[in-house]
Amino acid sequence: xxxxxxxxxxxxxxxxxxxxxxxxxxxxxxxxxxxxxxxxxxxxxxxxxxxxxxxxxxxxxxxxxxxxxxxxxxxxxxxxxxxxxxxxxxxxxxxxxxxxxxxxxxxxxxxxxxxxxxxxxxxxxxxxxxxxxxxxxxxxxxxxxxxxxxxxxxxxxxxxxxxxxxxxxxxxxxxxxxxxxxxxxxxxxxxxxxxxxxxxxxxxxxxxxxxxxxxxxxxxxxxxxxxxxxxxxxxxxxxxxxxxxxxxxxxxxxxxxxxxxxxxxxxxxxxxxxxxxxxxxxxxxxxxxxxxxxxxxxxxxxxxxxxxxxxxxxxxxxxxxxxxxxxxxxxxxxxxxxxxxxxxxxxxxxxxxxxxxxxxxxxxxxxxxxxxxxxxxxxxxxxxxxxxxxxxxxxxxxxxxxxxxxxxxxxxxxx
Numbered sequence: 001x002x003x004x005x006x007x008x009x010x011x012x013x014x015x016x017x018x019x020x021x022x023x024x025x026x027x028x029x030x031x032x033x034x035x036x037x038x039x040x041x042x043x044x045x046x047x048x049x050x051x052x053x054x055x056x057x058x059x060x061x062x063x064x065x066x067x068x069x070x071x072x073x074x075x076x077x078x079x080x081x082x083x084x085x086x087x088x089x090x091x092x093x094x095x096x097x098x099x100x101x102x103x104x105x106x107x108x109x110x111x112x113x114x115x116x117x118x119x120x121x122x123x124x125x126x127x128x129x130x131x132x133x134x135x136x137x138x139x140x141x142x143x144x145x146x147x148x149x150x151x152x153x154x155x156x157x158x159x160x161x162x163x164x165x166x167x168x169x170x171x172x173x174x175x176x177x178x179x180x181x182x183x184x185x186x187x188x189x190x191x192x193x194x195x196x197x198x199x200x201x202x203x204x205x206x207x208x209x210x211x212x213x214x215x216x217x218x219x220x221x222x223x224x225x226x227x228x229x230x231x232x233x234x235x236x237x238x239x240x241x242x243x244x245x246x247x248x249x250x251x252x253x254x255x256x257x258x259x260x261x262x263x264x265x266x267x268x269x270x271x272x273x274x275x276x277x278x279x280x281x282x283x284x285x286x287x288x289x290x291x292x293x294x295x296x297x298x299x300x301x302x303x304x305x306x307x308x309x310x311x312x313x314x315x316x317x318x319x320x321x322x323x324x325x326x327x328x329x330x331x332x333x334x335x336x337x338x339x340x341x342x343x344x345x346x347x348x349x350x351x352x353x354x355x356x357x358x359x360x361x362x363x364x365x366x367x368x369x370x371x372x373x374x375x376x377x378x379x380x381x382x383x384x385x386x387x388x389x390x391x392x393x394x395x396x397x398x399x400x401x402x403x404x405x406x407x408x409x410x411x412x413x414x415x
Contacts, residue, residue, distance in 0.1 A: 089114040089115060089116050089130070089255070089256050089259065090112075090114050090116040090117050091111075091112035091113040091114050091116075091117050091132075092112065093112075093114060093116070094112035094113065094114040094130060094131070094132040094256070095110045095111070095112040095132055095134070097132075097252055097253075097256075098110070098112065098132040098134065098147065099134070101246070101247050101250050101252065102136055102145070102239075102243075102247065103138065103239070103243050104138065105136055105137050105138040105139065105238070106136070106137050107134040107135065107136050107137075108134065108135045108137075108142070109133075109134060109135045109225075110132070110133070110134035110135075111132065111133050111134070112130075112131065112132035112133075113130060113131055113132075114130045114256060114259075115130055115256070115259040115260050116259070128150055128151060128260055128261045128263070129148055129149065129150040129260065130148070130149045130150075130256050130257075130260060131146070131147065131148045131149070132146070132147055132148075133145065133146035133147070135225045136221075136238045136239070137238065138238050140234055140238070141223075141233040141234030141238070142224075142225040142233050142234075142238070143221055143222055143223050143224060143225065143233065143234060143237045143238035143239075144221065144222045144224065144225055144226055144227060145219065145220075145221045145237075145238065145239065145247075146219065146220050146221075147217065147218070147219040147220075147247065147248070147253075148216075148217070148218045148219075149215065149216070149217050149218075149253050149256045149257050149260070150215075150216045150218075150257070150260065151214050151215060151216070151257055151260045151261065151262055151263055152210070152214050152215075152216045152263055153214055153263050153265065154210060154211070154212055154213065154214040159210060159214070159216065160186075160210070162188070162208050162210060162216060162218065163178060163186040163187065163188040163208050163209070163210045164178065164188065165177075165178060165188065165190065166190070167300055167302050167309070168300060168384075168385060169300055169302075169309060169311055169320050169384060169385050169386070170385065170386060170387070171192065171387070172192065172193065172385065172387045172388065173190055173191060173192030173193070174191045174192060175189075175190075175191040176188065176189070176190045176191070176192075177189050181249075183211070183212070184211070184212040185209055185210060185211045185212065185249075186209070186210045187207070187208070187209050187210075187245070187248070187249065188206075188207065188208045189205070189206070189207045189241055189244065189245060190205070190206045190207075191203070191205045191241070192204055192205070192206070194222065194227060194228060201232065202222050202223060202224050202227070202228060202232055203222065203223045203232075203236060203237055204220060204221075204222055204227075204237075205220065205221050205222075205236075205237045205239075205241075205244060206218070206219070206220045207219050207220075207244045207245055207247070207248045208248070209248045209249055211254070214262075214263065215253070215254055215257040217248050217249075217253050217257075218248075219244060219247055219248050221237035221238060221239050221244060222237055223235060223236050223237045223238075276305055276306020276307065276324065276325045276326045276327065276414075277305065277306060277325055277414035277415075278305055279302070279303035279304045279305055279306075279307065279308055280303075281414055282303055282306065282307060282308040282323060282325050282414070283301060283302070283303045283308035283310070285410060285411065285414065286308050286310060286321070286323050286378075286405070287301075287310060288410075289404075289405045289408055289410070290312070290397075290405075291397070291401050291404075294314055294396075295314050295315060296312050296313070296314050296396060297312065297313050297314070298310050298311070298312060299311040299312070299313060299318065299384070300384075306324055306325055306326050307322070307323070307324050307325075308322070308323055309321065309322040309323075310322075311384045312396045312397070313384075313396070314396050316392050316396070317382070317383075317384075317391035317392030317396075318383065318384025318385075318391050318392075319380055319381060319382060319383070319384065319391075319392065319395045319396035319397070320380070320381040320383060320384055320385065320386065321378065321379070321380045321381075321395075321396070321397060322378070322379055323376065323377065323378040323379075323405070323406075324375070324376070324377050324378075325375070325376050325411055325414055326374075326375045326376075327373060327374055327375075327415060328373050329369055329373045329374070329375035330369070330371075330372070330373035331373075332367075332369050332373075332375055333346075333348075333369075334346055334347065334348020334350075334367035334368070334369060334377075335348050335350050335365075335367070336348045336349050336350025336351070336352075336365065336367070337349045337350070341407075343370070343371070344370070344371035345368055345369065345370045345371065345407070346368070346369045347366070347367070347368050347403065347406075347407070348365070348366070348367040348368075349365070349366055349367075349399050349402075349403060350364070350365045350367070351363075351364050351365075351399065352365075354381055354382075354383065354386055354390075355386055358383055358385070358386060358387060358388045358389045358390065359389035359390065360382070360389055360390035361381060361382060361383045361386065361388075361389065361390050362381065362382050362390070362394070362395070363379050363380070363381050363395075364379065364380050364381075364394075364395050364397070364398075364399050364402060365377065365378070365379040365380075365402070366378055366379075366399065366402035366403040366405070366406040366407075367406070368403075368406045368407055374411075374412070374415055376405075376406045376407075376411050377406065378402050378405050378406045379402070380395035380396060380397040380402055381395055382394050382395050
C-alpha cells in the first residue's frame, strides 16, 4: 500500500473519538489517539494532487505501527514472543502501579492492559505494548492521564524523534524541553494543545522517556476528563511538570518492559516508488537555490528523505518554504495553471489558501514532473507555521522564484 494511503488509514483511525471502553481497545487505540496531536511524526499531507510532506501529530501511534501500516516501524511485533510472560504484570497490576505513582487524589475510570493478561488462547498475551489510563482528580477538577510502555530499537529514527521537540513550523506548543539523563536515557516534556489552532480548548501535556536499552515510556495528560468531546474541567492538566516527569521516569515501569516482546530488527527497505534523496541533501540544495540579494535569513529548518523545509525571513515576516523531491511520480498531475516544456516536463503553478486554515494564510506552489517521473514540488507560505495566521501579505518567494527553484537542473543529481 502506498505511503500516503497508509497514512490516510492511520489518520482515519486516530480521528475517532477517545472512548474508555473495552480494556484491550484502550490499549490498542485509545491511548494511541490520546497522544496523536502533540507527538512528532513526519507524514504526508495530500491536498489535491500536490504532495507536501509535513509534521502532523500522529506521534508514536504511527511510529510504532499501532494504527495501520507497518512502514519502517521499529516496534513491529515478531511472530512469537522471545520469552514467557508467566508472572508478568497484568492490566490490574498496571492500574495498581499507576495509582501508586500518582500524587494524592482520586482515580476513576481506570483501565489497563499488561503483558500478563490472557490472550485468545487463555495464556499470557505477550504484546509489544502495555498501557494504563485513568481520570485523576487532585481536588481541582478531573483530568485524563494515560501512559504506555513499549520496547523499541533505541537507535531507530522513529524512536529518537519521540524524545525530540517537534518543529514549531508544524506543531504549535507553549513549551518543549529535552534532557539527557545520567544513565543515558533521553527525556522530553512537551506542553501543548489537543487542537493547536484552538488554544482555548483542551491542553495536552506529554512526557516521554527513552532508555538506552529501548524502553519507551510515553505519558499524556489533559485538562479534561477525556481527550476530546467534553468540556475542559480545569485550567491545566492535573499533574505538574515535575509530577508528570516523576511518573514517567519511575524505574518500576522497566519490569513491565522486560516482559514485552522485543522489536524486530527490520531489514533495510529497498527504495520504493515515490521515495527521495536524503533530508540533508534536499535541505542543502534548497538553501543553495534561494535567490541571492534578497536578504533572506534561514531560521528553523529540517526534513526527511525526499523532503525539506526552511522558515525564511526577509525582514517583512516569517515565511515557511517546503519542498519534495521524488522519483517514480509519472502519474502525478500538477494543479493550477499548467504548461509543458519542450523536454516534456509538466509545470503547474498554483495560489491557494493555506492547508491548515491559519487566518489569512496562503500557499503558493510550483509543481514540476519530468517525463521520467522525477518530481520537484516547492511551496511557500505567508506565515512561518501552517497552524498560525498570516505574518505577511505574501510568501517570501514569488511564484516565479518557486518555479525557478523547482526546475533547477541540480535536482537531477539527487535522483
